[in-house]
Amino acid sequence: MADIKPDATLDCKGMNCPLPILKTKKAIQGLTTGQVLFLEVTDAGSKSDIPALLRRTGDELVEMNESNGVFSFTIKKG
Amino acid sequence: MENKKKRMAIIASKGTLDMAYPPLILASTAAAMDAEVAIFYTLYGVDIVNKKKNHSLKVAPIANPAMPSPVPFPNILGVLPGMTSLATMMMNGMIKKINWPSIPELLSLCTEAGVRMIACTPTLEMTGVSKADLVEGVEVAGAAEFLDFAFDANISLFV
Incomplete structure (x- = not known):
């Protein structure tokens, strides 16, 4: 997160698959190319699910972190 | 892509x-x-x-040995009246617990x-x-x- 300022943030803590994926997709759709989304999820599957989503949508995973069971993702719309 | x-x-x-x-x-x-x-x-x-x-879709407990139960429960008892409602209630509870839509x-x-x-x-x-x-x-x-x-x-x- 160091130097990138997100254009939007999304809190999916407490949600389970498939909701974080569906909400993330919607949030990315609301951005324009190059804009950045900061996402927080507690669903353990999201560690692999969010990167899998982005591989398919062509958006970029800039950074992923985990602390105290919260996964945070910095995503740049492709 | x-x-x-x-x-x-x-x-x-x-x-x-x-x-x-x-x-x-x-x-x-x-x-x-x-x-x-x-x-x-x-x-x-x-x-x-x-x-x-x-x-209001339901869960059938009979012939579904995987249906979780708070107490050990012979599957055949699923034929008893009310068991489908009970199983459905439990399933709805589990769905709510994990915040599923x-x-x-x-x-x-x-x-x-x-x-x-x-x-x-x-x-x-x-x-x-x-x-x-x-x-x-x-x-x-x-x-x-x-x-x-x-x-x-x-x-x-x-x-």
Whole structure:
């Protein structure tokens, strides 16, 4: 997160698959190319699910972190 | 990002609460992953898109030894009156605990994401369900229409 300022943030803590994926997709759709989304999820599957989503949508995973069971993702719309 | 979109074709043939979730979860997720998705609702599966029924789908405990129970429970007792309601209540509790959307909510997420929904014509005929009973956006067609989509699918599932 160091130097990138997100254009939007999304809190999916407490949600389970498939909701974080569906909400993330919607949030990315609301951005324009190059804009950045900061996402927080507690669903353990999201560690692999969010990167899998982005591989398919062509958006970029800039950074992923985990602390105290919260996964945070910095995503740049492709 | 592929030049040609991936495609998933699902047949939903069951009308119980537990079997309604997998097709809808996979369909909405695949749509989010930029795939083209169609679900063909046939036989009991039509209940999933029947407005009069889809908010109260049930779980059958009988012949379902995987159904979790707070106490050890011989499966045969599932024939007793009230057991289906009990199992359904428990299932609804578990669904709530993990914050899952309801079936009608999940359906609208699917249609919003562009998932094609097709209800099987002979099933409607057989069960006396009309198009007006179905969730908005559901098409009514037969096997050929679904297969025309499914022939080019990368993933085909029968649920």
